[in-house]
Amino acid sequence: MDGETPVARRGKRPKSGAPVVDRALSLLAAFDEEHRALGLADLSRRAGVPRSTAVRLAARLREWGALERDERGRYVIGLRLFEIASLAxxxxxxxxxxxxxxxxxxxxxxxxxxxxxxxxxxxxxxxxxxxxxxxxxxxxxxxxxxxxxxxxxxxxxxxxxxxxxxxxxxxxxxxxxxxxxxxxxxxxxxxxxxxxxxxxxxxxxxxxxxxxxxxxxxxxxxxxxxxxxxxxxxxxxxxxxxxxxxxxxxxxxxx
The missing domain is CATH 3.30.450.40 (GAF domain)
Structure with missing residues (x-):
């Protein structure tokens, strides 16, 4: 949303040059109860990563099943995460x-x-x-x-x-x-x-x-x-x- 401060609900904004896994996790942490579906711009801003990085990592997370796209093209959490979480x-x-x-x-x-x-x-x-x-x-x-x-x-x-x-x-x-x-x-x-x-x-x-x-x-x-x-x-x-x-x-x- 316009004017929203970069936020990651679980964990801090990754530093420049942070490991890829930290940046990927920051994308997942961008989702919360009030933000279940995010466009690319919102995902990038809330995760605190450059748009180009968000595009690349989101694509990889989609391939793995951690993210999906809804009917409006927004990113949502994928069922693969539910599958993994159920094993905790x-x-x-x-x-x-x-x-x-x-x-x-x-x-x-x-x-x-x-x-x-x-x-x-x-x-x-x-x-x-x-x-x-x-x-x-x-x-x-x-x-x-x-x-x-x-x-x-x-x-x-x-x-x-x-x-x-x-x-x-x-x-x-x-x-x-x-x-x-x-x-x-x-x-x-x-x-x-x-x-x-x-x-x-x-x-x-x-x-x-x-x-x-x-x-x-x-x-x-x-x-x-x-x-x-x-x-x-x-x-x-x-x-x-x-x-x-x-x-x-x-x-x-x-x-």
């Missing part, structure tokens, strides 16, 4: 184990059911089951969620390494930091987090941690319900039970 062990193995339990939770609650993992300082949504007519939410599979501002994010943050926690606290005011510390402590103690959001529609999220065979927190599952439709606490037991069942499926042997 942190999402595929987890999703394979979790899906039957997520489906049961969805059947019981008839609400949005989310499964997320932590990727650095963000939560990455790896599965979402929804019911037609359910409350509006902005979450999509493959989308990223803030750790401090979602139910699954709070659960994942409660098991994050100390250095990440300290970075987060440093960004907050003393009062906000104290509130977050209490929320994380309650989440660890209770094994569940309840989080309310106002946008895009008022919702409450009830989330619980999933652990692997070593007891490490590896994911979070949640139910997202309309605010005021039912007390969020009414979902705590079933969400905890789902998280425990998935954890046992991941090899956890302790209660």
């Amino acid at each position: 062990p942190r999402s595929h193995g987890l999703r394979e184990v979790a899906l039957p339990y997520l489906e049961d939770l969805h059947e019981v609650t008839r609400q949005h059911v989310l499964l997320a993992v932590r990727d650095g300082a963000e939560a990455l949504l790896v599965e979402r089951l929804s019911t037609r007519g359910a409350v509006e939410i902005a979450y999509r599979v493959g989308g990223r969620l803030p750790l401090h501002d979602t139910g699954v994010g709070i659960v994942l943050l409660s098991g994050a390494p100390p250095e990440l926690l300290e970075e987060r606290f440093a960004e907050l005011s003393p009062a906000e930091g104290a509130k977050l510390r209490r929320r994380l402590a309650d989440t660890r103690r209770l094994g569940v987090a309840i989080f309310d959001r106002r946008k895009p529609a008022p919702v409450s999220s009830v989330a619980a941690p999933i652990h692997d065979h070593t007891g490490t927190l590896v994911a979070a599952v949640s139910v997202v319900v309309p605010a005021g439709a039912a007390r969020p606490q009414a979902y705590e037991q079933v969400v905890r039970a789902t998280a425990l069942a998935i954890s046992r499926g991941m090899g956890l042997r302790r209660p």
Whole structure:
């Protein structure tokens, strides 16, 4: 779009003379939720590479299947990337184990059911089951969620390494930091987090941690319900039970 600053959502603009692979990755990183289809000029600008370089690399990425062209000739992400991404062990193995339990939770609650993992300082949504007519939410599979501002994010943050926690606290005011510390402590103690959001529609999220065979927190599952439709606490037991069942499926042997 006119006047837009060069942006790469994941990663920095490549320096002049950067390796070809860095420039190719910068083209892929130019796409995001708001920019799913890009013309050549936008692709070049957002990736921070010369137009001639964008032409050459985009052609090679199309040959490999990482990029495709839509009916208007714009570049879009290709299915080959979906094929490769589906092999990621942190999402595929987890999703394979979790899906039957997520489906049961969805059947019981008839609400949005989310499964997320932590990727650095963000939560990455790896599965979402929804019911037609359910409350509006902005979450999509493959989308990223803030750790401090979602139910699954709070659960994942409660098991994050100390250095990440300290970075987060440093960004907050003393009062906000104290509130977050209490929320994380309650989440660890209770094994569940309840989080309310106002946008895009008022919702409450009830989330619980999933652990692997070593007891490490590896994911979070949640139910997202309309605010005021039912007390969020009414979902705590079933969400905890789902998280425990998935954890046992991941090899956890302790209660």
